[in-house]
Amino acid sequence: MRLRIHRGTREIGGTCIELESGGSRILLDLGLPLDARDLASTPLPNVEGLAGSSSTLLAIVLSHGHRDHWGLIPKVNPQIPLLMGRATESIIRAAADFVPDAVKLNATRHLEHNKPIQLGPFTVLPRLVDHSGFDAYAMEVEADGKRLFYSGDLRAHGRKGSLFEALINNPPRNIDTMLMEGSSLGRLADDQTFPSEAALEETFVDRFKITAGMALVACSAQNIDRVVTIYRAAKRTGRTLIVDAYASEVLKATGQDSIPKPAPGWSNLAVFIPKSQRVQLVRNNIAALVDSYRGFRLWPEELAEHAPRSVMLFRGWMMRDLDQAKALAGAKVFWSQWDGYLSEGSAGDALKADCERRGITFESIHTSGHASPGDLKRLASAVDPKRLIPIHTFEREKFPSLFQNVVLADDDEWIDM
Template identity: 45%
Template sequence: MNICIHRGSNQIGGSCVEIEQDGQRIIVDLGLPLDADDNVPDYLPDVPCLTNGDPSLLGIFISHPHLDHLGLLKHISPEIPVHMGPAARRILAAAKPFLPDNWPDLPAGRDYDAWTAMETGPFRVTPYLVDHSAYDSYALLIEAGGKRLFYSGDFRGHGRKAKLFNNLLSRPPKDVDVLLLEGSSLGRLDEAGRFPTEAEIEEQLVQVFSATKGLAMVHASGQNIDRIVSILRATKRTGRKMVMDLYTAAILEATGNPNIPQSNWQNVALFVPQPQRIQIKTNAWFDQLKHHSANRIYGQHLQAAPSEYTLLFRPLFMGDLDRAECLSGAAYIYSQWEGYWERGLYDRVKSWLESRDIAKQSIHTSGHAGPSELKAFANALSPRKVVPIHSFAPDQYAGLFPNVEPHADGQWWEA
């Protein structure tokens, strides 16, 4: 089994690994770099036949639905099979109409059945469901030529699905030759440090909601399902209702999980901001709107009783909130990666908050394993070698794991 990390040996995001056996190839993840200015074909890695297809390229296996792991799929040939989790595929299909840059339909491929092997050519691929901030995320065990490679994808052990992490520690795959291990937390957290759990995030939200006299606005990704569950639980505990837009309602329904918050739940409401109303009219999404409108509210409801609501904030709400005059005593909680804020992605939100004298509060936890979780993971799998990926600090691996073997981007090597 021959392996090449095309991108990710010394950076977070843009992950792409090519694996070759007997002249046939598969790709694991095809991500957009985090520092990309735009999603353009120039960022495609140097993998033969991504744009025109080739019989030797058997398919692309996606670990989870985050752009830094699948964002470049929009530029590939539709002839290349793309395999991923079934809920991840549904979520991407639900999100597609709302995206501004005309994403094509994803190429067809097989849906993962967790812990069940799939075969293509000389490769046998087994998806392992993992705890991550993206719903329906997987690590992948790849077998070919008598070798076994375990690709961790992105994972953690402190989310609402931590049981998956603990199960993997207690029943790891055996005889792993190579562990391609993400290290997003290295350089950000010392070895003894840990990230807050989602349960602790819920408690922090309860404290802020209880102290907020007006509307509580939480700026979180509509695809961070664990966080939405935490927000709803904190909302119910403080006597509020959680308000979402049509995009978030569509994403939550696409999970196919009846235990995930839905637009028709008793403690949930739908508010459709003006930019989305234009989208609905332009695209004739009237049936979809009706489907989610059982608990629809309007600006006058927020104006009359802002303290009764928690809003899953998105920047497109700002104009409607101003027109509703519902911001007296409001709180804004930023619940995403701070890098987006620091890089200026939300400068318009920052100016809007400052002009209305609303302070930014941050309540968040990482979607990635901390150093102690990484060590426990590597110890459980006991691979013959650990190869760094998805980390800005590959130099720190040798101090944490035995048998570290770094490989540079673009370098081919044997398992």
Template identity: 55%
Template sequence: MRARIHRGTQEIGGTVVELESERQRLLLDCGLPLDAVPDAPVVLPQVAGLATPDSSLLGVALSHGHRDHWGLLGHAAESPPVFMGAGTERILAAASFFIRDVPALKAAAHLQDGRPITIGPFTIIPHLVDHSAFDAYAFTVEASGRRLFYSGDLRSHGRKGALFERLVTRPPQGIDVMLMEGSCLGRLDEDARFPTETEIEAALTDVIRRTPGMVLVAASAQNIDRVVSIFRATKRNGRTLVVDLYAAEMLHATGRDSIPQTSWPEVALFTPWHQRVKVKKAERFDLIERHKADRLFPENLTAHPERYVVLFRASLLDDLVKARCLRGAHAVWSQWAGYLKDEKTATLLAALKSHGVGFEVLHTSGHASIPDLKRLAAAISPRALVPIHTFEADRFPSLFENVVVRHDGEWWEV
């Protein structure tokens, strides 16, 4: 088995890994770079079968549903088979109605935790992992008598931290090469840790308790762990969590009754004007119909803003301003702080400030800390550890054993 990393040896995001065995090939992820400019031309990696037909490309195994791992598939001229979790498929399909460049990918087969799947000469064993994306996997790939472990994106401090402990306690054996993410290098001290999701929940609980008006929490609706934290903090304060139609559909797409849904008495739907227009034009009234159990309207928000915590995004602001419900409100930024540098986000923050809305940041990473990466590398003990999904590959040899630094586009034997 041969391998090459098309993107990821010197950057976070845009991950594309190509494997070859018996003259057949498989991709692990096919992501769009994080610095990709919207509507700019996209350059596909030099992978036969993405721009022109090539039957030797058997498919793409998606580790999870973040754009930097699937985003190039929407730009590929050809459509190779895609292997992904059922939850990932449902979430991407639901998001495709709301977000123009999200493809409604159809799975050739669904990945399931611990269940091997054979694709030509390759056998993939998916390992469900803790990450800020729902239904995320690491992979063990076997072919030609060799074994490769791909970490995907993972952590131990989320709501599914037991999955990380399981991986460390019962790691895959006989791994020749481990591709391990290092997103935290350069962002976190060697012995430091990220806040746990439980700690974020406690901090949110306190913010809600001390806010006299509405609380706006800017978080990704696809970060299901965070939505659960927001819901639990909201419920502890006797308030109602307000979600828009997009967020309601993301929660519905998980297929889990244990995850907050609009059918729950503590969750309510508020459909902003732009979403109502979109539903009407597409005649997708079924979307609102399935979330109508507890629907809110502007007059509800106007009358009692102190009763609500809103899962917030910039497109909601105009509706909230028109509802005159921001007196005494407070906003929490609960996603990657790097987005705060964007011009659009700066405009949003200025608008919130102009309406007297307070602001603070409460977030934790979707990626493992250095101590946890050390535990994972020691447990798997690969013959070679290759850095990926990192800007700091050159630091790996000082932190881990058996490191081999590879370069984008370089073929090498597993």
């Protein structure tokens, strides 16, 4: 078996790994680079059979549902088999009705925790991991008597941190090559740790208690851990969590009874559909889905009254609806996404400026979706690979000082296992 990293040896995002054995090949992830202007102008990596056809390209295996790991899939030959988690597929398909340039992917087969899949000469064993992306997997791949472990994106401080500990306590054995993400390097000192989702919950509880009006939390609806954190904090402070149709459909798409959603048995939850989203539902011919929100619906004329007892999953374009409903008195905005999305000229930057103009307090409360350097050390030590190759990082030069058996690879370089 040999491998080739097409993107990721010097950057976060756009991940694509090609594995070859006996003339057969598979891809692990096919992501849209973070710096891509758009899908149309972003070329596919140089992989035979992606855009055309090749009997040797057996499948594309997606580790999770973040677009920097699957975003180039719409450009490939639709006949290529796709493998991903069942919830990953469901969430991507639910989001496609609301997110620009999104698509409804169709999985040929689903990944399941600790259930091996045979793809020609490759045996792929998915390992469910803790990540801000729901239904995320690391993967063991074996062929020709050689063993590779791909970490995917993972962390230890989320609501599924026990999965990381399980990985540490029962790591992949006899690994020849490990591809390990290093997103946190350069963002965090080597001895620092990220706050946990549990710690964020306590912070939100404190902030919600002292917010006179509506608490507006700007976070991704697909960060299911964060939505659970916010819901729990809202419930603990006697507030109702308000979500829009997009978030409602994503939450339902998880397929998990333990995830809050507009469904029987869930209290402290309401659905508000902003005007532009109502237009979008009609335009996409999916307006009928609002029927499932019966009993949870909150109307514009009710927002002002409910504001002091509510938390809203919020995006900047919703400000107009709240303003027109006179629901912004005493409101505060809590930014719960990567601070990189607040860069100058971004939508986050525009939201922050809008809050300043309106006199609305703006505060960042967030934790990373990626493992701290200390947890990466624990993972590398537990797996103890013969060779460790950095991936999904801007700071590969830091790896040799932190980990053993590091080999720095280059994009498009074939590496024999």
